[in-house]
Amino acid sequence: MSVTVRVPAKVNVQLAVGAARPDGFHDLANVFLAVGLYDEVTVAPAEELRITCEGPDAARVPLDRTNLAARAAERLARRYGRTPDVHIRIAKDIPVAGGMAGGSADAAGALVACDALWGTGASREELLEICAELGSDVPFSLVGGAALGTGRGERLRPLEVGGTFHWVFAVADGGLSTPAVYGEFDRLTRGVEVPEPAASRELLDALAAGDAQALAAAVANDLQPAALTLFPSLADTLAAGREAGALAALVSGSGPTTAYLADGPGSAARIAEALTASGTCRTARVAAGPVPGATLL
Ligand SMILES: C[C@](O)(CO)[C@H](O)COP(=O)(O)OP(=O)(O)OC[C@H]1O[C@@H](n2ccc(N)nc2=O)[C@H](O)[C@@H]1O
Ligand SMILES: Nc1ncnc2c1ncn2[C@@H]1O[C@H](COP(=O)(O)OP(=O)(O)OP(=O)(O)O)[C@@H](O)[C@H]1O
Structure with missing residues (x-):
């Protein structure tokens, strides 16, 4: 018997970052959009907790108990007084350490899969609570769609979306550490008054209307200057995407994946081709x- 769960990647269409809090986290206005790049997490009973991973980036995924999927299984098991004796198989298609919440997706996937396998019958609220303990992005991986995340990004309000948005993602050679990017944000804003993060009205309206041109005018990522300082060649990738006709080009979350909004599937395919040919990224999706x-599933 095994259970498989499919979990999407995310792009942050707006990431407004406040000043560092006493606990080191930052308050956010984080507008998440789930996009159709997926990991699949399969769990099956086993002698003991074990993780395997397949896919082009598999070598960069930890297979010990630091893997977020393992931690998710352990937390659910502990709550229900059982042992997490499962084999967790991750079929990884989401870029690793790319700012697309790949690890968070696996955590949410493992949680839902173990809940089904063990018949724990945890409520949605309980699952969301465990997600928030595992990481700021994990609750959104569970709910998907589009949502505004406040607090450190874990408190979600679903958002209305009036259409489908077409994106290209340029996967960089190498990764960026999320804490390092937030740390660089702190360094760059030292001595500066950082405003309270707030979602942009124009952006929420553009999402609700399904209007790609209006969304392109409103997308914003406060972590972008920090990601560009740590990974300067991303500026060349962004320029190549703009030149290829992207309506907007921005760093995805903490990067180094960059995201390009297109006005339809045809132009998305052309932008992806141009980005790949530009030699400024490892691959484009x-x-x-x-x-x-x-x-x-
Ligand atoms: C950049 C984003 O991906 C945008 O959605 C998220 O804010 C990061 O979410 P995540 O990877 O789930 O992050 P967590 O595992 O919760 O935290 C990792 C580290 O990122 C920093 N961090 C994260 C979220 C937040 N609101 N403020 C922070 O300063 C902290 O240094 C923290 O120790
Ligand atoms: N299941 C997992 N998949 C990938 N990386 C994992 C996983 N569990 C733990 N990690 C560790 O987490 C680090 C960040 O990986 P991840 O792919 O989640 O980054 P990310 O997409 O930048 O995350 P986010 O967008 O949420 O900040 C990796 O370098 C890896 O060491």
Whole structure:
């Protein structure tokens, strides 16, 4: 008996970052959109907790108990007084350490899969609580669609979206550490008054209307200057995407994946081709959103 859950990647269409809090985290206005690049997490009973991973980036995924999927299984097991004796198999298609919440997706996937396998019957609220303990992005991986995340990004309000948005993602050679990018944000804003993060009205309206041109004018990522300082060649990738006709080009979350909004599937395919040919990224992927969150297959 095994259970498989499919979980999407995310792009942050707006990431407004406040000043560092006493606990080191930053308050956010984080507008998430789930996009159709997926990991699949399969769990099956085993002698003991074990993780394997397949896919082009598999070598960069930890297979010990630091893997977020393992931690998710352990937390659910502990809560229900059982042992997490499962084999977790991750079929990884989401770029690793790319700012697309790949690890978070696997955590949400493992949680939903173990809940189904063990018949724990945890409520949605309970699952969301465990997600928030595992990481700021994990609750969104569970719910998908589009949502505004406040607090450190874990408190979600679903957002209405009036259409499908077409994206290209340029995967960089190498990764960026999320804490390092937030740390660089702190360094760059030292001595500066950082405003309270707030979602942009124009951006929420553009999402609700399904209007790609209006969304392109409103997308914003406060972590972008920090990501560019740590990974300067991303400026060349962004320029190549703009030149290829992207409506907007921005760093995805903490990077180094960059995201390009297209005005339809045809132009997305052309932008992806141009980005690949530009030699400024490792590969380019096309994906549309919103799509649902963690889903049992
Ligand atoms: C950049 C984003 O991906 C945008 O969605 C997220 O804010 C990061 O979410 P995540 O990877 O789930 O992050 P977590 O695992 O919760 O935190 C990792 C580290 O990122 C920094 N961090 C994260 C979220 C937040 N609101 N403020 C922070 O300063 C902290 O240094 C923290 O120790
Ligand atoms: N299941 C997992 N898949 C990938 N990386 C994982 C996983 N569990 C733990 N990690 C560790 O987490 C680090 C960040 O990987 P991940 O792919 O989640 O980054 P990310 O997409 O930048 O995350 P986010 O967008 O949420 O900040 C990796 O370098 C790896 O060491």
